[in-house]
Amino acid sequence: xxxxxxxxxxxxxxxxxxxxxxxxxxxxxxxxxxxxxxxxxxxxxxxxxxxxxxxxxxxxxxxxxxxxxxxxxxxxxxxxxxxxxxxxxxxxxxxxxxxxxxxxxxxxxxxxxxxxxxxxxxxxxxxxxxxxxxxxxxxxxxxxxxxxxxxxxxxxxxxxxxxxxxxxxxxxxxxxxxxxxxxxx
Amino acid sequence: xxxxxxxxxxxxxxxxxxxxxxxxxxxxxxxxxxxxxxxxxxxxxxxxxxxxxxxxxxxxxxxxxxxxxxxxxxxxxxxxxxxxxxxxxxxxxxxxxxxxxxxxxxxxxxxxxxxxxxxxxxxxxxxxxxxxxxxxxxxxxxxxxxxxxxxxxxxxxxxxxxxxxxxxxxxxxxxxxxxxxxxxxxxxxxxxxxxxxxxxxxxxxxxxxxxxxxxxxxxxxxxxxxxxxxxxxxxxxxxxxxxxxxxxxxxxxxxxxxxxxxxxxxxxxxxxxxxxxxxxxxxxxxxxxxxxx
Numbered sequence: 119x120x121x122x123x124x125x126x127x128x129x130x131x132x133x134x135x136x137x138x139x140x141x142x143x144x145x146x147x148x149x150x151x152x153x154x155x156x157x158x159x160x161x162x163x164x165x166x167x168x169x170x171x172x173x174x175x176x177x178x179x180x181x182x183x184x185x186x187x188x189x190x191x192x193x194x195x196x197x198x199x200x201x202x203x204x205x206x207x208x209x210x211x212x213x214x215x216x217x218x219x220x221x222x223x224x225x226x227x228x229x230x231x232x233x234x235x236x237x238x239x240x241x242x243x244x245x246x247x248x249x250x251x252x253x254x255x256x257x258x259x260x261x262x263x264x265x266x267x268x269x270x271x272x273x274x275x276x277x278x279x280x281x282x283x284x285x286x287x288x289x290x291x292x293x294x295x296x297x298x299x300x301x302x303x
Numbered sequence: 304x305x306x307x308x309x310x311x312x313x314x315x316x317x318x319x320x321x322x323x324x325x326x327x328x329x330x331x332x333x334x335x336x337x338x339x340x341x342x343x344x345x346x347x348x349x350x351x352x353x354x355x356x357x358x359x360x361x362x363x364x365x366x367x368x369x370x371x372x373x374x375x376x377x378x379x380x381x382x383x384x385x386x387x388x389x390x391x392x393x394x395x396x397x398x399x400x401x402x403x404x405x406x407x408x409x410x411x412x413x414x415x416x417x418x419x420x421x422x423x424x425x426x427x428x429x430x431x432x433x434x435x436x437x438x439x440x441x442x443x444x445x446x447x448x449x450x451x452x453x454x455x456x457x458x459x460x461x462x463x464x465x466x467x468x469x470x471x472x473x474x475x476x477x478x479x480x481x482x483x484x485x486x487x488x489x490x491x492x493x494x495x496x497x498x499x500x501x502x503x504x505x506x507x508x509x510x511x512x513x514x515x516x517x518x519x520x521x522x523x524x525x526x527x528x529x530x531x532x533x534x535x536x537x538x539x540x541x542x543x544x545x546x547x548x549x550x551x552x553x554x555x556x557x558x559x560x561x562x563x564x565x566x567x568x569x570x571x572x573x574x575x576x577x578x579x580x581x582x583x584x585x586x587x588x589x590x591x592x593x594x595x596x
Binding site for chain 2: 156157158174176177179180181185210211212213214215216217219220227233234236237239240245246248249252253256260261262263265269272273275276277278281282284285286288289291292293294296
């Protein structure tokens with residue numbers, strides 16, 4: 119626990135939800151390094167906290183500000199990984215509408231930074247069960263809706279061919295780092 | 304006849320075969336040859352699978368794109384989610400380092416991503432390759448007087464730098480497509496809102512849908528036109544759920560645009576699978592009676 123400085127940090131106003139008012143913010147660089155490894159995970163570095171992402175964010179509007187993309191980017195800048203990378207993370211409230219990506223004058227792509235953090239959540243087994251279920255169905259069948267005879271019967275009514283099987287073995291091969299990836303070529 | 308590779312994705316072929324039927328009907332009438340992609344998988348989905356691992360997501364998407372590259376064709380999609388995944392992949396893989404990483408993955412199965420097949424949503428394919436006038440000319444029963452509220456959804460338009468489809472703040476492609484079949488597009492006040500499907504939990508999407516459906520109701524539209532199967536689910540089953548939850552009379556039948564186009568091109572109402580919808584677009588039936596006379 120950080121010592122009290124007795125003085126409010128300038129960033130405190132931006133995060134009224136933080137309870138340790140006046141605490142020293144300790145940047146978790148390990149979190150920032152890990153996030154930067156993810157595709158487009160490092161983009162938050164360009165955020166200057168203008169708030170253009172906030173006005174059009176439906177998750178922000180309909181959570182009374184509990185989900186706030188600017189505050190999330192600020193937490194990333196501060197390296198406050200503990201508040202985001204944990205079970206039941208607020209990041210899953212993102213609607214993936216891409217309005218923040220559209221509005222950001224710095225091309226931070228807040229939604230992409232959020233998805234990169236979801237990758238970190240998934241690495242730790244913190245993805246919600248609904249996500250795990252879709253991913254498992256995909257890995258098993260190559261589709262997010264598994265084929266079954268009822269579907270093919272419906273399709274036949276419209277003169278459509280049955281759903282073709284997907285070569286899932288082939289797909290499994292391109293997932294994940296290979297053991298020899300570092301030593302390759 | 305122009306040829307394009309068809310990427311149908313998961314939702315439409317499995318859950319909404321009527322939409323796939325309508326796409327095949329309408330595009331053929333518009334002189335597009337549909338070439339089915341063999342061995343295609345889920346795009347993969349830009350919400351959950353992308354949340355698992357972005358590099359895995361890119362690798363699977365790139366594999367799908369190489370299937371079209373193999374036959375030298377551009378791809379068209381019929382789902383905004385597939386459009387998002389495949390367009391973003393095309394965009395991201397212009398980065399050499401990322402492309403090398405992805406190609407290392409693909410080399411395990413003897414494939415290489417080259418970036419030679421472009422990706423387009425079917426709505427833009429129709430706009431750019433066929434044109435509104437040709438759509439108008441294919442219509443045998445213009446839906447004059449049919450009020451169609453428009454729902455664009457998110458991923459057809461945004462991020463606009465990547466999708467390059469239309470002005471995200473004032474798009475017109477859907478309006479023009481609706482006008483081309485003789486109907487009257489209306490823009491409700493919350494047209495910009497997301498359907499909420501990709502959000503965890505119910506509270507945020509329920510409130511959002513309530514506001515969205517309220518402004519749809521204000522327009523007293525006959526139907527709600529859209530181009531995404533995920534949005535469709537939210538507005539069919541979801542509309543019923545949200546109506547019950549808030550004790551509101553929400554009742555505007557959603558329709559996937561290409562079913563509407565198929566109907567305007569003369570496909571009978573009962574062949575378009577509307578009986579499976581919670582909210583049935585019975586307003587269309589009056590055009591059938593006129594045509595029968």
